[in-house]
Amino acid sequence: MGNLHLIVFILVACGLCPAAFGGGDNDSRGYIPAYPNCSTTDNYTRNSQYQLNLNQLLNILPVEAKSNGGFYRTSLGAAPDEVFALIMCYSDRNWTQCENCLYAAANGISLWCPYSRTVDAVYDTCLLRYSGSSASFSTANTNVPTRPAWAARGGS
Ligand SMILES: *[C@@H]1O[C@H](CO)[C@@H](O)[C@H](O)[C@H]1NC(C)=O
Ligand SMILES: *[C@@H]1O[C@H](CO)[C@@H](O)[C@H](O)[C@H]1NC(C)=O
Numbered sequence: 001m002g003n004l005h006l007i008v009f010i011l012v013a014c015g016l017c018p019a020a021f022g023g024g025d026n027d028s029r030g031y032i033p034a035y036p037n038c039s040t041t042d043n044y045t046r047n048s049q050y051q052l053n054l055n056q057l058l059n060i061l062p063v064e065a066k067s068n069g070g071f072y073r074t075s076l077g078a079a080p081d082e083v084f085a086l087i088m089c090y091s092d093r094n095w096t097q098c099e100n101c102l103y104a105a106a107n108g109i110s111l112w113c114p115y116s117r118t119v120d121a122v123y124d125t126c127l128l129r130y131s132g133s134s135a136s137f138s139t140a141n142t143n144v145p146t147r148p149a150w151a152a153r154g155g156s
């Protein structure tokens with residue numbers, strides 16, 4: 001573990017800062033993935049195209065989901081380094097919780113599943129998935145959640 005690791009750790013951990021220090025909301029527990037399923041084979045390597053694509057995707061996801069009612073599914077890059085991802089809030093949480101979770105999940109996931117090519121992370125308020133395979137996200141896969149009912153309202 002070099003200094004870079006420490007710096008990266010701090011930067012990533014600060015994705016959780018709003019949860020830890022946020023106003024009256026003490027629901028910080030919600031930003032720790034309850035069931036992070038981090039793949040342990042076929043890991044991507046540091047500075048690989050997959051990592052670059054993933055990092056770019058993680059920056060985009062919460063922003064796009066925020067303007068899309070708390071749900072966003074997309075892919076970025078070209079095969080074999082294309083990354084498919086989905087982020088969404090659960091419908092029984094309010095918009096403040098949703099927004100906080102979207103950003104905390106996208107900013108913090110690399111801390112929980114470093115170098116995992118495929119991740120399925122369930123949080124108290126939202127979920128985040130990514131994979132190098134579109135198969136995990138096809139509509140035939142019943143594990144793909146549907147758009148939350150309240151998302152149609154556009155949040156906020
Ligand atoms: C939030 O604070 C209340 C009151 O202090 C406490 O009962 C509850 O367990 C806290 N929740 C979390 C997730 O820390
Ligand atoms: C975790 O993900 C792998 C695919 O990466 C899947 O085969 C496995 O069933 C998942 N485990 C759980 C508990 O969901």
Ligand SMILES: *[C@@H]1O[C@H](CO)[C@@H](O)[C@H](O)[C@H]1NC(C)=O
Pocket residue numbers: 024025027094095096097
């Ligand atoms: C959202 O829910 C949390 C937890 O129940 C609550 O503390 C907060 O006041 C709610 N925020 C809004 C805007 O309803």
Ligand SMILES: *[C@@H]1O[C@H](CO)[C@@H](O)[C@H](O)[C@H]1NC(C)=O
Pocket residue numbers: 038039040041042043112113114115116
């Ligand atoms: C792949 O990454 C995971 C962490 O996400 C780690 O636990 C695992 O040991 C890594 N596997 C290999 C083969 O390096």
